[in-house]
Amino acid sequence: MDQREEVKYRLASGTQVREEEFGLLFYTMNGPRLYFLASGKILGDSYFLGEKTLKDWLAEHPGLGPMAQHGLAGLSKALDRLSEKGVIIAC
Numbered sequence: 001m002d003q004r005e006e007v008k009y010r011l012a013s014g015t016q017v018r019e020e021e022f023g024l025l026f027y028t029m030n031g032p033r034l035y036f037l038a039s040g041k042i043l044g045d046s047y048f049l050g051e052k053t054l055k056d057w058l059a060e061h062p063g064l065g066p067m068a069q070h071g072l073a074g075l076s077k078a079l080d081r082l083s084e085k086g087v088i089i090a091c
Contacts, residue, residue: 009088010050
């Protein structure tokens with residue numbers, strides 16, 4: 001099992017997220033900087049409460065379709081990069 005499958009994320013202190021048509025827009029006071037996550041409708045801002053893994057989130061939102069499951073690895077990597085930049089925190 002990939003270790004990333006067990007990771008949950010929450011917003012870092014000073015970070016806000018907003019849903020947009022392309023996906024999510026993150027604004028962090030550390031900078032200030034904007035970060036874009038081209039996730040479409042796959043993720044919502046409530047994902048970043050640190051309560052669900054990405055796999056669990058996708059399982060609870062079956063209307064997202066097989067494309068969301070197919071993009072799981074790429075989306076996991078994008079979330080890892082946001083975590084490395086201090087925008088979100090792995091928990």
